[in-house]
Amino acid sequence: MRHTIDWTHPDYLDADKLDEEMRRVFDICHGCRRCFNLCDTFPRLFDLIDAAPTGELDSVASADFAPPVEACTLCDLCYMSKCPYTPPHEFNIDFPHLMLRYRAMEFAAGKVPFSTQILANTDLAGTVGKTVAPLANWATKEGNKITRPLLEKTLGIHREAAVPQFHAKTLVRQTREPLSLNKAAPAYGRKVVIYATCYGNYNNPNIGLATRKVLAHNGVETQVIYPGCCAMPLLEQGNIAGVAEAAKRVAGELRPWIDQGYEVIALVPSCALMLKSEWPLILPNDENVNLLGHSTKDITEYMVSLAKGPGLVEGIKPLTEGVTVHIACHARAQNMGQKAAELLRLIPDIDLQVIERCSGHGGAWGLKVENFDIALKVGKPVAQQALKNQNRLVLSECPLAATHIRQGMEKLDSNFVSENAHPIEIFAHAYGL
Numbered sequence: 394m395r396h397t398i399d400w401t402h403p404d405y406l407d408a409d410k411l412d413e414e415m416r417r418v419f420d421i422c423h424g425c426r427r428c429f430n431l432c433d434t435f436p437r438l439f440d441l442i443d444a445a446p447t448g449e450l451d452s453v454a455s456a457d458f459a460p461p462v463e464a465c466t467l468c469d470l471c472y473m474s475k476c477p478y479t480p481p482h483e484f485n486i487d488f489p490h491l492m493l494r495y496r497a498m499e500f501a502a503g504k505v506p507f508s509t510q511i512l513a514n515t516d517l518a519g520t521v522g523k524t525v526a527p528l529a530n531w532a533t534k535e536g537n538k539i540t541r542p543l544l545e546k547t548l549g550i551h552r553e554a555a556v557p558q559f560h561a562k563t564l565v566r567q568t569r570e571p572l573s574l575n576k577a578a579p580a581y582g583r584k585v586v587i588y589a590t591c592y593g594n595y596n597n598p599n600i601g602l603a604t605r606k607v608l609a610h611n612g613v614e615t616q617v618i619y620p621g622c623c624a625m626p627l628l629e630q631g632n633i634a635g636v637a638e639a640a641k642r643v644a645g646e647l648r649p650w651i652d653q654g655y656e657v658i659a660l661v662p663s664c665a666l667m668l669k670s671e672w673p674l675i676l677p678n679d680e681n682v683n684l685l686g687h688s689t690k691d692i693t694e695y696m697v698s699l700a701k702g703p704g705l706v707e708g709i710k711p712l713t714e715g716v717t718v719h720i721a722c723h724a725r726a727q728n729m730g731q732k733a734a735e736l737l738r739l740i741p742d743i744d745l746q747v748i749e750r751c752s753g754h755g756g757a758w759g760l761k762v763e764n765f766d767i768a769l770k771v772g773k774p775v776a777q778q779a780l781k782n783q784n785r786l787v788l789s790e791c792p793l794a795a796t797h798i799r800q801g802m803e804k805l806d807s808n809f810v811s812e813n814a815h816p817i818e819i820f821a822h823a824y825g826l
């Protein structure tokens with residue numbers, strides 16, 4: 394069982410105590426090195442130690458710990474998939490949450506610049522972006538030689554990084570009317586709240602629209618709710634109090650629905666991970682947060698549970714082309730198996746290639762001018778594999794990962810044209826919806 398994050402304890406932000414813990418954990422990692430190829434954090438750490446005068450941690454200055462920490466995207470993979478020393482092992486290692494603690498200390502010390510903090514306010518960006526969508530999309534478009542250098546200078550967003558586009562009509566606005574339900578479907582009578590997520594609400598409502606259609610076709614009633622962002626970008630910056638505030642607000646607003654028998658599904662795996670895991674670890678005694686954590690499923694996880702439980706409505710048509718699906722780190726970190734692939738395999742005769750490796754994007758982290766090239770480097774094996782597959786359709790449950798893979802593929806072969814989509818959109822298409 395993962396330990397809760399003791400962020401309100403006075404020792405949590407104590408520089409000496411944190412340094413002691415960093416040295417303890419880094420020394421174990423130095424002797425282990427299993428995670429050498431997961432991301433850029435571990436190579437930076439091991440290079441640092443190997444280049445030290447003694448070749449050991451004792452001759453590494455604490456000030457030099459910053460670069461490995463900065464490379465961590467909090468993807469959780471080292472904890473979930475590699476580390477044999479997580480609790481209850483006596484070594485008691487939770488590497489991602491140690492990186493988070495370091496960042497929390499930096500945040501508390503005022504070291505996160507205002508321009509970086511603005512990037513984490515997805516609701517502000519979404520509210521402004523939707524009202525001036527054509528202008529915002531023109532200004533942020535890849536290749537805009539006038540505005541992108543300006544954005545790089547002011548907000549630190551790399552001029553080549555693909556940034557999410559805005560929609561004038563949010564998902565919530567497009568889903569006020571109920572859809573008619575298929576009363577003959579085996580799952581008829583079930584009801585879910587779709588937590589729109591900031592990305593699903595402001596940037597890509599199509600994921601939620603496809604989800605709603607597929608669920609209505611299968612007799613499931615849906616309500617689309619968006620009380621606010623899950624605050625994953627704040628977590629990346631070490632603003633744990635900000636995350637706690639968002640968790641309380643969202644969990645409080647979703648509670649009445651859960652009490653009425655609704656399950657909750659999140660449209661993006663990072664958001665599902667926040668609701669299921671990070672929030673209960675940050676607020677372990679909050680009843681609403683814990684209830685929400687237990688009531689939440691990723692959209693692909695929910696669909697597979699329908700298929701395995703009451704069953705899905707028949708009539709899924711084969712696809713005429715091959716599909717590559719990427720299993721996102723935050724989907725893997727939910728320990729639920731390859732649900733996106735399981736869902737797509739319900740499409741008859743599908744020619745499916747699965748890639749389960751980090752795409753490298755790392756959320757807002759990968760957009761930043763100092764990280765974009767590292768993000769492409771980390772994601773290069775995925776881009777290479779996707780190119781080798783030669784499928785036009787490159788899917789991921791994580792939309793930012795999908796875009797990042799497309800950019801990586803374009804860097805390797807500018808002539809290859811790929812298209813990104815969420816697995817549920819392809820599933821809706823296979824249903825003819």
Ligand code: SF4
Binds near residue numbers: 464468
């Ligand atoms: S959480 Fe992810 S990015 Fe951070 S150290 Fe672990 S594997 Fe690397």
Ligand code: SF4
Binds near residue numbers: 423425488
């Ligand atoms: S996080 Fe665990 S598995 Fe990874 S290098 Fe450190 S000790 Fe080894």
Ligand code: SF4
Binds near residue numbers: 590621622624625664
């Ligand atoms: S994890 Fe989800 S809700 Fe949170 S910022 Fe990302 S898309 Fe938005």
